[in-house]
Amino acid sequence: MGQSADTNNKSVMTHAQLPSQNDAYKVSLDIFEGPLDLLLYLIKKEEVDIYEVSMEKITKQYLQYLDAFEVLNIEIAGEFMVMAATLLYIKSRTLLPKNEQMPGEEAEEDDPGWELIRQLIEYKKFKEAALHLRDQEEYQATIFSRPQSSLETTLSLLPQENILFKEVSIFDLIHAFQKALHRLPKEENFREIFEETYTVSSRIEYLIGALAHGITMKFEELFSSTATRAQLVVTFLAMLELIRMKYLCVRQDTHCSTIWIERQQKTSHQLEWDKQNSVTS
């Protein structure tokens, strides 16, 4: 999948002998983000106006993301594939000389390229509205009235305190993963392929140990000990799994886009459970 005619598009990853596939370890993330979210994310990264965006470039990047999901064995919704097909169809139309394009398709409304852009613009407006709602929510969290007997319900939607960090989406993580991949030395050290200790479970143990209470690590630091592509993939999957289990949390500095990883702090429910089961941190 994700094979495009343009060989320059070929993804960095190969599908050969990755421990993740031998493990039969499939990370199933509930990614509720959809293809529109990914497209808007890519467009935002380009820092161009949505009308000025190069569909060609965005299509290429979009397919690279799908490749990354495939290599990481992450399940994504079928809609992502449908969008991939749509993008390629749009791209194929632009390659046709003008007089060979489908007859009767002069009007802008019939142009699927414009249709997609229109859809993206309108969806973007809802995303902005959601941000306004977030602001309202945050303001509401600063005013207090007499609490109801169950504290949990009134406070369950309070925002986190440090506003300098923005939430990290799966796309940000994949992007950081791709960067880390690029930084690896080009030659694969073939001896490493036979190393047994690099399973997702062993990396999970490693991460739990490395990220003891109160320790925060940069994304890049997690991979400083990985030398090969396979090790990187496995470590990344382990990190994703721990995030999914709500054991770790991820934040991104709004200024320099560094991603920070740390242990999730416990809710009062968890503390209560721990107490009852005499668990010490």
Next chain:
Amino acid sequence: MDQDPSNHQPSSAQNSEIPTLVSIVEALLFTSQKALSLKELVSLIQSASTALQEEIQKTFTSINEQKIREALEMLHEELSISKRAYELRETASGWQLVTKSLFAPWLRQLFREVRPSRLSPPALETLAIIAYRQPITRADLEAIRGVAVDGVVQTLLDRGLIRITGRADIPGRPLLYATSQLFLDHFGLLSLNELPNATELGKIPLPRAPLPSPKKEQELTSSQENEEGKLTCYSSSIIPK
């Protein structure tokens, strides 16, 4: 009230002391665990009056919403003049006393052990779409978001931020979703009209899900039309005409 300044005991009401309506409203709002609407305030005060002495009863049985409104107005004035740490606030469900925003850092200390879980961005975006376009079906929601919304909708239902308001009058009779009162309270909105950009986002034509019908095959190759203009579901546009 004549009170010995060195006496720190709460003042006991003397038989001749009749509290003002303003202070009664204040006492109710101070103690209540939830916002009180005008109706509720009227009803509470009227039911209390039966327990009062006869001469006082007269003053309070004629209480109506207008008088409460005036009392709230005066309370608001008094609170701001005396520079209290809390103020009066109107919410969708009624009136309440809330601390001023600037005290947040200190008040958060009272609730430090609770690490709240916030709404994820997809949940917030789905909620926004429902808020502006309610009532809306799951299929229409998915047509806008471009991806399945089942898990998110369940989360929003669990948190009480959305509710089911009925069924759409189309084949399959799918459920319709709308925001709840809790939604308004949680975001500090008095009504749906206070949603930012309400007029623009409420009106723009959006992708609609194709209507379920036996002729689905044919419908996928043509655009859906309605009174708002010509719309096309994007997944149908990949099939060349």
